[in-house]
Amino acid sequence: MINLKNIFPFIAAGLILSACVKIEHLPPEPSISFRSFEVFDTTDILGNAIKGGRLKFYFEDGDGDLGMSKQGFSDYDTINLFVNLLRVKNNEIIPAPDNDPLRSSRYRIPYMERTGQNKILRGIIKVTFFYFFWSPADTIYYDFYLKDRAGHFSNTERTCQIILNNNGICTR
DSSP states (O other), X not given: OOOHHHHHHHHHHHHHHHHTOOXXXXXXXXXXXXXXXXXXXXXXXXXXXXEEEEEEEEEEETTOOOSOOSSOOOHHHHOOEEEEEEEEXXXXXXXXXXXXXXXXXXXXXXXXXXXXXXXXXXXXXXXXXXXXXXXXXXXXXXXXXEBOTTSOXXXXXXXXXXXXXXXXXXXX
């Protein structure tokens, strides 16, 4: 039979050592990394054929304050994912005008919070776009970035080239 008096010091030492794991630290500014963009056929709520797109990117935030504030909010508080449309014209990438039919809406990331000592948030965010008015010649890019609740902005990432006429996934 095993004597518990002899095993207890090893169990206690194991628990103490596992509690001493260093907490990872990241900067308070969010960081993002483009993963993919998918173009696909879909239908709108009336059954009309349209194009869809899905942006997928990885994020990290060192102080874990991503997402919309829980308090009352204004338009300034709710917009925390900024997506800028770029068009390819004559082999040049240029910002799309404000009235461009493919210009994306404003986006917001829901409230996120970690409990405990480690506040780091990591994950994948997917954003879906619907293209009601597009032409087979439309070739675009998106520049995008995040803002956390403290007002820190992430780096800006760019998608791969998106040809709306071609269904499929592009990655970088």
